[in-house]
Amino acid sequence: MSGGPEASDELGMRLKTYEGRAAAVAGQGKDPVNLPMIRHWCEAMGDTNPAYEGPDAMAPPTMLQAWTMGGLSGHSGRSAAFDELLGLLDEAGCTSVVATDCEQEYVRALRPGDEVTFDTVIESVSERKTTKLGTGYFVTTRTDVRAGPDRALAGTHRFRILKYAPAARSRPQEQPRRPRPVVNRDNAGFWEGVEQHRLLIQRCTSCTTLRFPWLPGCNACGALDWDTLEASGEGTVYSYVVMHHPPFPAFDPPYAVALVELAEGVRMISNVIGTPYDKVHIGLPVHLEFQRYDDELVLPVFRAREEVA
Numbered sequence: 001m002s003g004g005p006e007a008s009d010e011l012g013m014r015l016k017t018y019e020g021r022a023a024a025v026a027g028q029g030k031d032p033v034n035l036p037m038i039r040h041w042c043e044a045m046g047d048t049n050p051a052y053e054g055p056d057a058m059a060p061p062t063m064l065q066a067w068t069m070g071g072l073s074g075h076s077g078r079s080a081a082f083d084e085l086l087g088l089l090d091e092a093g094c095t096s097v098v099a100t101d102c103e104q105e106y107v108r109a110l111r112p113g114d115e116v117t118f119d120t121v122i123e124s125v126s127e128r129k130t131t132k133l134g135t136g137y138f139v140t141t142r143t144d145v146r147a148g149p150d151r152a153l154a155g156t157h158r159f160r161i162l163k164y165a166p167a168a169r170s171r172p173q174e175q176p177r178r179p180r181p182v183v184n185r186d187n188a189g190f191w192e193g194v195e196q197h198r199l200l201i202q203r204c205t206s207c208t209t210l211r212f213p214w215l216p217g218c219n220a221c222g223a224l225d226w227d228t229l230e231a232s233g234e235g236t237v238y239s240y241v242v243m244h245h246p247p248f249p250a251f252d253p254p255y256a257v258a259l260v261e262l263a264e265g266v267r268m269i270s271n272v273i274g275t276p277y278d279k280v281h282i283g284l285p286v287h288l289e290f291q292r293y294d295d296e297l298v299l300p301v302f303r304a305r306e307e308v309a
């Protein structure tokens, strides 16, 4: 990926020859358009539009891509040309990929029972571009989604990725540091407490409802005035996830991220330290500690109250 004027971009010229070639032909949706998927999508999005319910339901137009997704097992219909294109980019060191944008056009509504088919074309490959992430090429594919007995066009889905060679880290020698918390007027009191090794919970002075994380007003009564209650530090793991991927600088996966329910009743996200990630479990009793990560950063963390076998 040596620099230089566009004219010397031989790879780019070769990539351009893939424009207009098929990326997938006669793909088939894994399921027909169906109410359970529509309902799950609406619940996840918080979309209560009545057009998406009942016997005459239509699918939310923005679900267009959901009907063509291959899931974890993928689709078999990807063309050799698209594999070649991605292979050329990989060989040139453009091994990283990031989705940059998506445009959709809705031609007609999809309804439960519609069987979906799709064709995808490599619409364009950009010239070589240098971004903050690195240098590479934008690859745009367009998927035409068809449905119904007449295979009428239901919509198009244009998807753009950047395939790139990651830019070298500017300070590769330095040990990566944990991300800094965003301290603002609404939560400054919390972080002042942490500096003094105190975990402070906000309490509404009007209705005494506790709240965490810190907010400018009370969700229960709307009052703006508050004081604080210092947490006893006792709690239990209410829920957790184990992070395997993606890796973030300064974190060493796998590790458990816990939602800890404090004895006072509010919940906070934190790390459980001193316990292997696969021994963290719901209901695990934990207590608060303050862990110093570097000369600027102290964070509240939790340790299992008893040794976990």
Ligand SMILES: [Zn+2]
Binding pocket: 204, 205, 206, 207, 208, 209, 218, 219, 220, 221, 222, 223
């Ligand atoms: Zn209140």
